[in-house]
Amino acid sequence: xxxxxxxxxxxxxxxxxxxxxxxxxxxxxxxxxxxxxxxxxxxxxxxxxxxxxxxxxxxxxxxxxxxxxxxxxxxxxxxxxxxxxxxxxxxxxxxxxxxxxxxxxxxxxxxxxxxxxxxxxxxxxxxxxxxxxxxxxxxxxxxxxxxxxx
Amino acid sequence: xxxxxxxxxxxxxxxxxxxxxxxxxxxxxxxxxxxxxxxxxxxxxxxxxxxxxxxxxxxxxxxxxxxxxxxxxxxxxxxxxxxxxxxxxxxxxxxxxxxxxxxxxxxxxxxxxxxxxxxxxxxxxxxxxxxxxxxxxxxxxxxxxxxxxxxxxxxxxxxxxxxxxxxxxxxxxxxxxxxxxxxxxxxxxxxxxxxxxxxxxxxxxxxxxxxxxxxxxxxxx
Numbered sequence: 001x002x003x004x005x006x007x008x009x010x011x012x013x014x015x016x017x018x019x020x021x022x023x024x025x026x027x028x029x030x031x032x033x034x035x036x037x038x039x040x041x042x043x044x045x046x047x048x049x050x051x052x053x054x055x056x057x058x059x060x061x062x063x064x065x066x067x068x069x070x071x072x073x074x075x076x077x078x079x080x081x082x083x084x085x086x087x088x089x090x091x092x093x094x095x096x097x098x099x100x101x102x103x104x105x106x107x108x109x110x111x112x113x114x115x116x117x118x119x120x121x122x123x124x125x126x127x128x129x130x131x132x133x134x135x136x137x138x139x140x141x142x143x144x145x146x147x148x149x150x
Numbered sequence: 151x152x153x154x155x156x157x158x159x160x161x162x163x164x165x166x167x168x169x170x171x172x173x174x175x176x177x178x179x180x181x182x183x184x185x186x187x188x189x190x191x192x193x194x195x196x197x198x199x200x201x202x203x204x205x206x207x208x209x210x211x212x213x214x215x216x217x218x219x220x221x222x223x224x225x226x227x228x229x230x231x232x233x234x235x236x237x238x239x240x241x242x243x244x245x246x247x248x249x250x251x252x253x254x255x256x257x258x259x260x261x262x263x264x265x266x267x268x269x270x271x272x273x274x275x276x277x278x279x280x281x282x283x284x285x286x287x288x289x290x291x292x293x294x295x296x297x298x299x300x301x302x303x304x305x306x307x308x309x310x311x312x313x314x315x316x317x318x319x320x321x322x323x324x325x326x327x328x329x330x331x332x333x334x335x336x337x338x339x340x341x342x343x344x345x346x347x348x349x350x351x352x353x354x355x356x357x358x359x360x361x362x363x364x365x366x367x368x369x370x371x
Contacts, residue, residue, distance in 0.1 A: 052227065052255070053252075053254070055254075075204070076204060076228035076231065076232040079231075079232055080228040080232070080258070083258065083262060084258055087258065087261050087262070088257075088258065100205060102205070102207065103204070103205070103206065103232070103236070106236055106240050109239070149206045149207045150210065
């Protein structure tokens with residue numbers, strides 16, 4: 001598969017290194033320093049720029065992408081980039097990191113696959129302590145009733 | 151009307167001022183507390199909401215559910231996009247408007263359902279573009295070893311031909327207006343065809359009459 005990863009933080013770099021074992025991976029990152037997280041030897045293509053900028057997406061090969069991950073620190077940046085990939089380029093697999101649980105829930109309702117790291121970590125830690133078997137990711141990702149705003 | 155503005159930079163502040171002047175109930179959201187304080191001294195503290203307009207909890211507190219319009223005017227397009235989208239899908243706000251800083255983003259705003267976008271860059275560019283290209287004669291081609299030219303021009307509002315019919319223009323000899331592009335539609339030209347602002351005109355003109363034709367169609371600089 002052709003995989004695009006927007007954001008080369010710890011998450012993006014780890015994802016890129018793992019997927020590039022068997023897939024063609026392109027990393028989009030604005031900050032040249034962050035690209036160092038991939039190490040000196042890696043099989044990823046790197047495009048410097050922003051994933052909300054269509055010229056950058058085109059350079060990164062969005063038209064031929066099978067999967068698009070938006071994993072920068074900015075929820076809104078991720079959500080915008082993912083929607084450009086979805087609406088303008090019809091990328092099949094799109095996955096967005098959204099730190100704010102309520103925002104993630106709102107976009108999940110629109111059909112977006114949102115991963116909320118804080119909820120997953122919290123849920124897994126809870127299950128670890130109570131020696132509950134780990135669950136499917138969706139049950140961790142779901143907004144806990146206590147955090148519902150509306 | 152209850153109007154919520156997100157983003158307390160210069161645009162947000164000036165806009166809030168104007169809207170308050172028109173008698174609207176206005177809430178300006180700004181996440182930076184220092185900036186919010188500054189805005190409070192200018193606009194009155196009751197107008198300012200300190201908080202991130204992208205968060206649902208803040209949106210609830212600010213009263214997105216009863217807003218007649220939400221206007222996102224931060225300097226970041228991704229923030230404006232999410233504010234507008236959440237206003238629509240979470241709070242069912244009827245009118246959402248966004249400032250778009252990078253004009254290439256306008257299309258995606260439209261596609262996700264933002265009613266109206268405003269891009270200062272696009273606006274300035276189009277004004278500048280009009281100034282530059284309107285009333286200029288653009289040579290398209292030449293016939294008879296260059297003795298006859300095919301020219302194109304766009305009629306500005308100041309063109310003396312605007313409002314006149316073709317028969318009312320006394321074109322220079324051997325000159326013919328062959329085609330008009332109006333609203334991206336091509337039109338053949340007859341004696342009754344009336345010229346309108348914004349028309350793109352294609353004409354055949356002998357080279358030595360080009361200046362006379364220009365005087366007829368183009369505003370004096």
